[in-house]
Amino acid sequence: MNSRVGALMQNAGIVLSQYFGYESFRPLQEDIIQTVLQGEDAMVLMPTGGGKSLCFQIPAIVMEGTCIVISPLIALMEDQVEGLKRNGVAAACLHRGVPYQEQMQIEEDARSGRLHLLYISPEKLLSQNFFEFLKRIRINLFAIDEAHCISFWGHDFRKEYSKLFALRRNFPSVPIIALTATADKLTRRDIIHQLQIPEAKSFISSFDRPNIFLQVVPAEDRNKQLIKFLSQRPNEAGIIYCLSRKSTEDLAYRLRKEGFIARPYHAEIPHSERNKTQEDFLKDKVQIVVATIAFGMGIDKSNVRWVVHYNLPKNIESYYQEIGRGGRDGLNAHALLFYTYADVIRQQQMLKELEEDRRALQEMKLERLKHFTEAHICRRKVLLNYFGEDLKEDCGQCDVCKNPPKSVDGTVTAQKILSAVYRCQQQATAQDVVDILRGHITSSIQKNGWDQLRTFGIGQEIPIPHWHSYIHQMVNMGYMDIALEDQFRLRLTEKSQAVLFAKETVLLQHRAMQKVQVKQEKPKNKAINEALFDALRLLRRQLAEQHDLPPYLIFSDRSLLDMVRQQPQTEDELLKISGVGSKKLDQFGDAFLSKIRSFGTGEMKKAKTTNTKLQTWESFKNGLQPEEIALSRGLNVVTIYSHLADLYAIGYEIPLEKYFSPQEMHMAAQAFRALGFEVTIRQVFDYLKGTVDFHKIRLAKAYLQKNGLDKALELSESELNQL
CATH class of the missing domain: 3.40.50.300 (P-loop containing nucleotide triphosphate hydrolases)
Structure with a gap:
C-alpha cells in the first residue's frame, strides 16, 4: 500500500465513525475499500444488510471528485440519498421525476465538485448527451448497485443494465465496483464479462443471516x-x-x-x-x-x-x-x-x-x-x-x-396412498387422495363415487398436512409421479409395484407439528429495560414526525438497543453507540440523553390504573397519537382506535372526525343508512368493498351514532364541495 492510499485509508476510518457512527469495519469492507482507493475494479457479493453501500460511499467521501452510483429503482436512490444527507454527506439523485430546476442545480453541484455521490438510473445514464455531461465531472468511481440485473442469467435481468459496458469504453481509467446480494457463480462471471472488468477482484462475503x-x-x-x-x-x-x-x-x-x-x-x-x-x-x-x-x-x-x-x-x-x-x-x-x-x-x-x-x-x-x-x-x-x-x-x-424430523417405517402409510391412487384409476389429484384417506366428502369425491372405495376414511387419524408431506416425499422418491399435462393427477410408477406387492420398505420423514415462536430481541435483564426500549422507540417516532422522516433514519432499533444496554449519560458516551455519528449527535443527542436520564429517576413510571381503556385515555390526553400509544403499550393500533371509539361513545372528548376524511365519513354514513347500526363493522367493510379501513369504520360508527346520520351527511357534503 503506497502512502497516498495509506492516508486515504486512515481517513476512511475517521469517516466511518464521524459520518456513520461505527467504530470498526465489518468483514471484507476494509479490503474492498482499499481495492477501490488503489484504483482497481471490484466485484462484491455481500448479503442484504451486510454493509455493501459503505464499500463505495466511504471511498466517495475520502477521494476527490464524485462517485456515480447506478441504481435500478427511484425509491432505492431517494432512500439512500436521504440517509446520506442526514449523516452530513453531500449526495443527490437524478431521474425522470426530478424537476428541471432542481436537476440543473444538481448538475451544477456535480460539475463544481460539491457532491460526494450522484445516484442515477441506468435509463438516465444512457440517455442522449448524458455521457457528455459526465465527462465534465471529475468522477472518482462508478458503483453498479444490484449488479445481478446486468446478467441474462440473473434472477432480475434488466435490458437497460446490459448496456453498462459503455462505462469502461468511455471512462477507461475510472474504477468500477459491482455490488449484489444474490448471484450464483454463473451470474457473477457474467457480470464481470458484461461490465468488461476482467481483472476485477472478487469479494464474496458469507451469505449467512443468522438473525x-x-x-x-x-x-x-x-x-x-x-x-x-x-x-x-x-x-x-x-x-x-x-x-x-x-x-x-x-x-x-x-x-x-x-x-x-x-x-x-x-x-x-x-x-x-x-x-x-x-x-x-x-x-x-x-x-x-x-x-x-x-x-x-x-x-x-x-x-x-x-x-x-x-x-x-x-x-x-x-x-x-x-x-x-x-x-x-x-x-x-x-x-x-x-x-x-x-x-x-x-x-x-x-x-x-x-x-x-x-x-x-x-x-x-x-x-x-x-x-x-x-x-x-x-x-x-x-x-x-x-x-x-x-x-x-x-x-x-x-x-x-x-423440530427435527424422524425417519419412520412408513410402508403401511405409503401403501394406503398408492392403493387410493390405484383404486381411483390414477384419476385423482394429491388433494383428492388426501380427502379420500381422511374420509372427507367433496363434490369431486361424490362425482367420481370415490366415497365408496375401501380406502375411503382409512387415514382419519393422520393430520392433513402430514398426508400432503408424505405424498410429496413419495413423489420425490419416485414412488409416484404428477401428470402435469393431465390436470396434475397422480400416477403410479414402476417403483409403486414394489411397495404395493413386494412389500418394499418405505422410510418417511415425520416432524411433529409443534409451533415455533420467535420473538423480537429485547432487553431481558431488567423490567425497566424493556420499558426504556419502548420509550426510546416512541421518542424516535415523535422526532421522525417532526422532521418528516422514516423513524429508522433517525436511529435503528439496533442503536436503540445499544442505548438501553449501555444507558449513556454524556455526549461522549452516546457517540460510542453503534450508528451514532457526529451529525446525528448534534440533531438528536440531547433528546435521547434526556430520555435516558429521566428514566433513571423514575419520571416515566407506568400508569397505576388497571383499566386498559383509561390507560389509553391518559396517554391520549397527554398528547400521544394512537400509533404512539400502541407502540408504548405493545398493542395493535387498531385496538387503540377501538378504545377511543368506546370512550367517545360514553362522553369523553375525543376529536374522532380528525381520523377520517370527509369522503370516508360520507361513505360510512351512507353505508350505515343503508344497513342500519345493528350490523357488524365487518358487514359495513364488505358493503364498502374495503375502500374504508376497518378501524375508521369503527370510529365513524361511534361518531355517527352520537351526532346523527343526517348532520354527518350534510357536513361531509359541504366539505366535499369545497375540495
Whole structure:
C-alpha cells in the first residue's frame, strides 16, 4: 500500500465513525475499500444488510471528485440519498421525476465538485448527451448497485443494465465496483464479462443471516395460520409477498377485515398511491404491505421484523433477496414461507413463456427451491449450499433444527396412498387422495363415487398436512409421479409395484407439528429495560414526525438497543453507540440523553390504573397519537382506535372526525343508512368493498351514532364541495 492510499485509508476510518457512527469495519469492507482507493475494479457479493453501500460511499467521501452510483429503482436512490444527507454527506439523485430546476442545480453541484455521490438510473445514464455531461465531472468511481440485473442469467435481468459496458469504453481509467446480494457463480462471471472488468477482484462475503429464522409450512389453511402469525406481532412491520396482483389486493382486503393496517402494492396501482403506501410503511404508519415482487427492492427500512411468502417465489435468489429485507438492523427477524405443490405448478406454467435456454435454467432453479422447501435437514445448510457456502454445524435458527424430523417405517402409510391412487384409476389429484384417506366428502369425491372405495376414511387419524408431506416425499422418491399435462393427477410408477406387492420398505420423514415462536430481541435483564426500549422507540417516532422522516433514519432499533444496554449519560458516551455519528449527535443527542436520564429517576413510571381503556385515555390526553400509544403499550393500533371509539361513545372528548376524511365519513354514513347500526363493522367493510379501513369504520360508527346520520351527511357534503 503506497502512502497516498495509506492516508486515504486512515481517513476512511475517521469517516466511518464521524459520518456513520461505527467504530470498526465489518468483514471484507476494509479490503474492498482499499481495492477501490488503489484504483482497481471490484466485484462484491455481500448479503442484504451486510454493509455493501459503505464499500463505495466511504471511498466517495475520502477521494476527490464524485462517485456515480447506478441504481435500478427511484425509491432505492431517494432512500439512500436521504440517509446520506442526514449523516452530513453531500449526495443527490437524478431521474425522470426530478424537476428541471432542481436537476440543473444538481448538475451544477456535480460539475463544481460539491457532491460526494450522484445516484442515477441506468435509463438516465444512457440517455442522449448524458455521457457528455459526465465527462465534465471529475468522477472518482462508478458503483453498479444490484449488479445481478446486468446478467441474462440473473434472477432480475434488466435490458437497460446490459448496456453498462459503455462505462469502461468511455471512462477507461475510472474504477468500477459491482455490488449484489444474490448471484450464483454463473451470474457473477457474467457480470464481470458484461461490465468488461476482467481483472476485477472478487469479494464474496458469507451469505449467512443468522438473525433470520427460516420456516416453511404447508399451505393448508394458510389464511388462518397467517392471521395467527400476525396477531402474535401486533406492532411489528412486515412484508407479505404474493404471486399475483389480484391476490395482493384480496389478501390486503382480508387482513384489513381482520383489523390489521395493511395495503396492497403492485405495478398496476397508480404511481402516487404506490408512493404513498411506501412512504407510510417507511414511517411506520402502515404495518403490513402485501406485495408482488414490485415492492421491496428500493426499501432500506431497517426494522422489518418479518417477511412472509404467501406463495412460492420463483427461485432461491428471489427468496433470499426478499427475506433479506427483514432484520437489517441485526435484530431477530422471521421468514415464513407457505408451500404447496399448486404454487410449484403455477411457477412451472409461467416458465413455459420464457425462451428455451432461459426456461431450462429457471426450471432447474425452481427444482432447487423445491429441495429447500422439502428439506428434512437444516434449512440454512441447504440455502447456503446453493450459493457455494458450506455450513459446518446446524444453524439452530430454522424450523427443522427446532423440530427435527424422524425417519419412520412408513410402508403401511405409503401403501394406503398408492392403493387410493390405484383404486381411483390414477384419476385423482394429491388433494383428492388426501380427502379420500381422511374420509372427507367433496363434490369431486361424490362425482367420481370415490366415497365408496375401501380406502375411503382409512387415514382419519393422520393430520392433513402430514398426508400432503408424505405424498410429496413419495413423489420425490419416485414412488409416484404428477401428470402435469393431465390436470396434475397422480400416477403410479414402476417403483409403486414394489411397495404395493413386494412389500418394499418405505422410510418417511415425520416432524411433529409443534409451533415455533420467535420473538423480537429485547432487553431481558431488567423490567425497566424493556420499558426504556419502548420509550426510546416512541421518542424516535415523535422526532421522525417532526422532521418528516422514516423513524429508522433517525436511529435503528439496533442503536436503540445499544442505548438501553449501555444507558449513556454524556455526549461522549452516546457517540460510542453503534450508528451514532457526529451529525446525528448534534440533531438528536440531547433528546435521547434526556430520555435516558429521566428514566433513571423514575419520571416515566407506568400508569397505576388497571383499566386498559383509561390507560389509553391518559396517554391520549397527554398528547400521544394512537400509533404512539400502541407502540408504548405493545398493542395493535387498531385496538387503540377501538378504545377511543368506546370512550367517545360514553362522553369523553375525543376529536374522532380528525381520523377520517370527509369522503370516508360520507361513505360510512351512507353505508350505515343503508344497513342500519345493528350490523357488524365487518358487514359495513364488505358493503364498502374495503375502500374504508376497518378501524375508521369503527370510529365513524361511534361518531355517527352520537351526532346523527343526517348532520354527518350534510357536513361531509359541504366539505366535499369545497375540495
